[in-house]
Amino acid sequence: MTQWSLFKLAVIFLTRVPIKLTASVTDADINQSSRYFACVGVCIGLVMVLLLWALSLVLPMSVAILFTIGASLLLTGAFHEDGFADVWDGFGGGWSQQQKLDIMKDSRLGTYGSVALLILMLSKFHLMLALSSNLSALLWGVVLAQSLSRLNATSLIGKLPYVQLDTQSKVKPVAKSLQLSCRTALYLTGIAVLAAACVYSVLTLWQVIALIVTLWLTRLVCQYWFKTQLGGYTGDCLGAAQQISELMIYIFLVVSLI
Known part of the structure; x- marks a missing residue:
């Protein structure tokens, strides 16, 4: 596939945007x-920022933030949530590895998941609302x-x-590689450098470094958590890591700027 096709495939994978690929797709x-x-994340963030800015012109900021969060869930299909x-x-309801995997594959939502999701969404809302006192920080932060x-x-x-036994798992083709290729790692690093450069107008150099350290520690904690609970990870674990990392970025920005 061309790089443009790979980007469109990433958009299809992470969002509900109706894009069609004419070529056949392999694992x-x-x-x-x-x-x-990460590049798709930039696009999602820009859509959220434009919507938030437009809504804030006619609605109270709290309502604009709430509607923007709701729109982002529609855009991504609440994939990571x-x-x-x-x-x-x-992790909360299972004892053995197999029990935990079986519960995670169940389409029904349990008590642990419901409470965790409620806390997550309320935390995002209030952190974004706190950041709204510095509109530039909020928009760049998103x-x-x-x-x-x-x-x-x-x-x-x-x-x-990768420990998920379900051969139909959506993320299995992504996760089955033993490691990220050098080219993929370079692309991801490039996105990180670009994002850090863009936000440099809001954060100081030391704050950017502190944010990188915060994300690195968050990654280590997630990695340890998944290893102790499952002995590995699944697609759901990657979604959880994304949500936890997103929350940590908002927390960091509120602590640093407000």
């Missing part, structure tokens, strides 16, 4: 498209959170064994 293509996951809830259901959180989650691929 290898899906795996290679992971290099653009679903994984986040499944992880909490599985783009940064959507891009770097996906980069952080993607970087976990290959760091742990």
Whole structure:
């Protein structure tokens, strides 16, 4: 596939945007498209920022933020949020590895997942509302959170064994690689450098470095958590890592700027 086709494939994988590919898609293509996951996050963030700015012109900021979060869920199909809830259901309700995997594959939402998802969404709303006192920080922060959180989650691929037994798992073609290719790693690093450069007008150099360290520690915690609970990771774990990373970015920005 061409790089443009791989980018479109990444958009199809992570969102509900109706894009069609004329070429046949292989597991290898899906795996290679992971290099653009962070770039898709930038696009999602820009859509959210434009919508938030437009809504804030006619609605109270709290309502504009709430509607923007809702629109982002429609845009992505709550893909990562679903994984986040499944992880909490599985880790909270299962004892053995197999029990946890079975619970995570269940389409029904349990108590652990419901409570965790409620806390997650309320936290995002209030953190974004707190950031709204500095509109520039909020707008840049949304783009940064959507891009770097996906980069952080993607970087976990290959760091742990893939343990999902379901051959129909949507993320299996992405996760089955033993490690990210050098080219994919370079693409992801480039997105990170670009995002850091763009937000440099809001954060100081030391704050940018502190944010990178925060994301690195978040990645280590997620990696340890998945290893102790499952001995590896699943697609739901990657979704949970993305949501946790996104939340940590908002927390960092509120602590640093407000």
